Amino acid sequence: MTIQPSSQTGNTTTTATLLGTYLLRLGDDNLILAQRLGEYISRAPDLEEDLAVANIALDHIGVAQHLYTYTGEVEDDGRSEDDFAFLRSEREFTNALLVEQPHDGFGDLITRQFFFDAYQLELWTALAQSADERLAGIASKAVKEARYHLRHSSSWMIRLGDGTEESHQRIQRSVNDLWRFTGELFDGDSVDRDLSNAGVGVDPGTLRPAWERTVTEVLAEATLERPDDPYQASGGRHGVHGEHLGHLLAEMQWMQRTFPDLTW
Amino acid sequence: MASAIDELLAAVVDPEIPVLTIADLGVLRGASVDEHGVVTVTITPTYSGCPAMGVIEEDIVSTLEAGGYDQIVVRTTFSPAWTSDWMSEEAKRRLNEYGIAPPQQVGSTPEPVLCPQCAAPETRLVAEFGSTACKALMVCSSCAEPFDHFKAI
Numbered sequence: 520m521t522i523q524p525s526s527q528t529g530n531t532t533t534t535a536t537l538l539g540t541y542l543l544r545l546g547d548d549n550l551i552l553a554q555r556l557g558e559y560i561s562r563a564p565d566l567e568e569d570l571a572v573a574n575i576a577l578d579h580i581g582v583a584q585h586l587y588t589y590t591g592e593v594e595d596d597g598r599s600e601d602d603f604a605f606l607r608s609e610r611e612f613t614n615a616l617l618v619e620q621p622h623d624g625f626g627d628l629i630t631r632q633f634f635f636d637a638y639q640l641e642l643w644t645a646l647a648q649s650a651d652e653r654l655a656g657i658a659s660k661a662v663k664e665a666r667y668h669l670r671h672s673s674s675w676m677i678r679l680g681d682g683t684e685e686s687h688q689r690i691q692r693s694v695n696d697l698w699r700f701t702g703e704l705f706d707g708d709s710v711d712r713d714l715s716n717a718g719v720g721v722d723p724g725t726l727r728p729a730w731e732r733t734v735t736e737v738l739a740e741a742t743l744e745r746p747d748d749p750y751q752a753s754g755g756r757h758g759v760h761g762e763h764l765g766h767l768l769a770e771m772q773w774m775q776r777t778f779p780d781l782t783w
Numbered sequence: 784m785a786s787a788i789d790e791l792l793a794a795v796v797d798p799e800i801p802v803l804t805i806a807d808l809g810v811l812r813g814a815s816v817d818e819h820g821v822v823t824v825t826i827t828p829t830y831s832g833c834p835a836m837g838v839i840e841e842d843i844v845s846t847l848e849a850g851g852y853d854q855i856v857v858r859t860t861f862s863p864a865w866t867s868d869w870m871s872e873e874a875k876r877r878l879n880e881y882g883i884a885p886p887q888q889v890g891s892t893p894e895p896v897l898c899p900q901c902a903a904p905e906t907r908l909v910a911e912f913g914s915t916a917c918k919a920l921m922v923c924s925s926c927a928e929p930f931d932h933f934k935a936i
Contacts, residue, residue, distance in 0.1 A: 567910035567920065574912040581832025585861070656861030660831050663864065663936045671911050 533611045538651070539594045540613070540710050541720050543603065544756060545642075546586035547614035550604055551764070552635060553579035554771050555618065559628055568625075571671060575632070578664045585657050605775035609765045610758040617700035619755070619764045626686075629675045630693040636669035637733040638704045641726040650718035673737045680741025687742065694738070695746050702751030705730070788814045788822060791850040798838045799915050802881040805839055809869025812860060821854040822847055827865045830916040867917075867935050878933060884921065886935040898923035899930050908932075 534540040556576035563569040587600035617635060622628040643665050646658035679690040705727045707715075714720030738745050754760065774781060789806075792814060797803050805811040805826065812825040824843050828836050840857045847855050867886035870878075875885035879899045884906075887894060895904035903925030913920040918931040 567912070570914070570920075571910060571912035574916050577832035577834070577916060578830060579832070581828070581830065585831060652862065656864070657831075659864040660828070660861050664831060667911070667934075667936070 533607060534590070534594055535596070536593055537710055537713055538719065539590050541714050542586050542590040542593065542654070544613045544710075546583045546590060546603065547612050548618050548635075548639075549579040549586065550583035551612065551614040551767065552618040552632075553577075553583065554767055555620075555622065555631070556628070559622065559625075562625075564625055572628070575668055575671070578661075578668070582657065582661045582664075589653055589657070601775070605772045609760055609768055612760065612764060612768070613756050613758055614764075615700070615703050616752050616755040616761060617697065617704065619760060619767060620697060620700060621763050624689065624693075626679060626690045626693040627697065629672055629679070630690065630697050632668065633672035633676050633737070634697060634701050634734070635704075636665055636672050637730050637737075638701075638726065640665040640669050640733075641729045642721065642723070645721040645726065649720070654719065669733070673733075676737050676743070677741045680738070680743040690741070691743050694743055695748070698746040698748050699750055699752050703753040703755060706753055706756070708756065787850075788816060788824075788847065788852070791846055792824065792843065795839065795842050795846050798835050798842070799917075800878070800881070800883065802877045803870075803874055805843075807871060807874035807877075809865060810839065816852075819854070820852070821856060822852050823856045823858060825858050825860050827860050829865050829867075833916060835915075867933060870933075882930060883918065884930060884932040886933040889935045896921060896932050898926060898928065900928045901926040906930075 534543055553576040556572050556579070560569055560573050560576075563572050583604070584600050587603040590603060591598045591600065617631060620627070620631055622631065640662065643658040643662035647655055647662055649655040649658065676690065679686040681687070705723045707722045707724050711720055711722050715722040735745060752761075792811060793804055793806055795805050795811070797805060797808055797810070800808075808829065810826050810829060812827050814822065814824045816822045824847075826836070826839060826843070836859070843857055844855050866889055868889050870886065878885045879897075882899050884896050884899050887896075896906050897904055898906050901923060903923055905924040906921050907924060908919060909922050909929065910920040913931050917934055917936075919934050920929065921932045922929045
């Protein structure tokens with residue numbers, strides 16, 4: 520048996536085209552977050568929240584699916600949405616580090632979601648104007664969902680932050696812990712810049728002011744402090760992840776890896 | 784030719800809400816047949832992750848096959864993005880009769896959602912996410928019945 524390792528140096532790319540690389544990043548963010556959300560179903564504070572977590576995860580899976588399908592068409596190498604989801608290794612995933620972060624409790628889950636929702640609302644709003652019609656279509660659908668998700672996660676931030684002393688302390692800790700993964704969402708590289716110049720993508724740096732406004736506003740209403748941590752982690756966009764992603768993939772991909780080409 | 788196809792497709796219902804057809808919902812965007820007899824049906828999802836889309840696709844194919852067509856292509860479009868405003872007044876009435884409070888106009892001043900059981904306006908939101916992605920869970924303070932509300936998006 521020959522083992523073919525993917526690149527060990529990071530910067531692994533499994534895509535031949537610029538657009539494919541871009542779509543895959545967007546897709547990976549949504550799939551990995553959906554998997555994290557899925558882990559929490561049956562553990563939420565109440566049954567209604569279990570349904571909410573499941574519904575939000577489903578929206579993200581749907582978005583990932585549409586993006587992967589499109590990636591496969593752009594790359595034109597015969598790969599399906601399932602190949603992208605189940606047959607890539609850790610270094611080949613290009614999601615932002617924020618979405619792969621594990622949760623130690625509901626506060627982590629909702630904070631991670633809140634930071635990400637506020638980002639995706641701006642992202643999809645911008646991409647709905649993309650010169651790429653297919654991407655614009657996916658974005659104009661996803662923006663409606665992102666708005667709904669953000670309303671939900673914001674209300675929890677406020678409820679927990681402006682709640683009991685215990686809930687306040689715990690959600691503040693989640694905010695502090697996850698803050699260092701927010702900067703990466705806005706780190707553009709040449710892929711973003713080239714596609715932004717072509718009117719297809721968006722330079723994520725331009726989304727930051729609106730994100731800051733939303734986050735500052737909600738944290739203030741939640742009586743939470745906005746962290747001021749200068750250290751920001753990055754690497755996800757180039758396949759350099761923390762230890763958590765491997766564990767997540769092991770669970771998510773187990774079935775396809777064990778029984779290749781298994782279908783229901 | 785197209786109208787015969789439209790007639791057949793009028794029988795395809797949403798698997799989650801069988802009182803509404805996919806045409807009622809606005810999920811069905813169009814159907815055409817080319818000179819080789821290939822029928823192309825275009826649909827759009829209500830939500831990105833709507834799990835009913837696969838079933839809807841199968842139902843379209845089997846319905847048209849039963850109607851004598853054998854070359855069928857179902858394509859999905861995202862643009863323009865689906866909105867609950869595409870639902871007809873007649874469809875909203877049937878939805879209400881079925882026990883699901885219909886969506887209000889997107890962007891309109893929010894009015895009280897009327898209970899589909901007793902029509903009382905004293906209702907409140909229990910959860911923003913309900914049994915499916917397109918519905919929220921509400922409860923009537925007057926008759927105490929819980930009910931689904933089709934979200935306006």
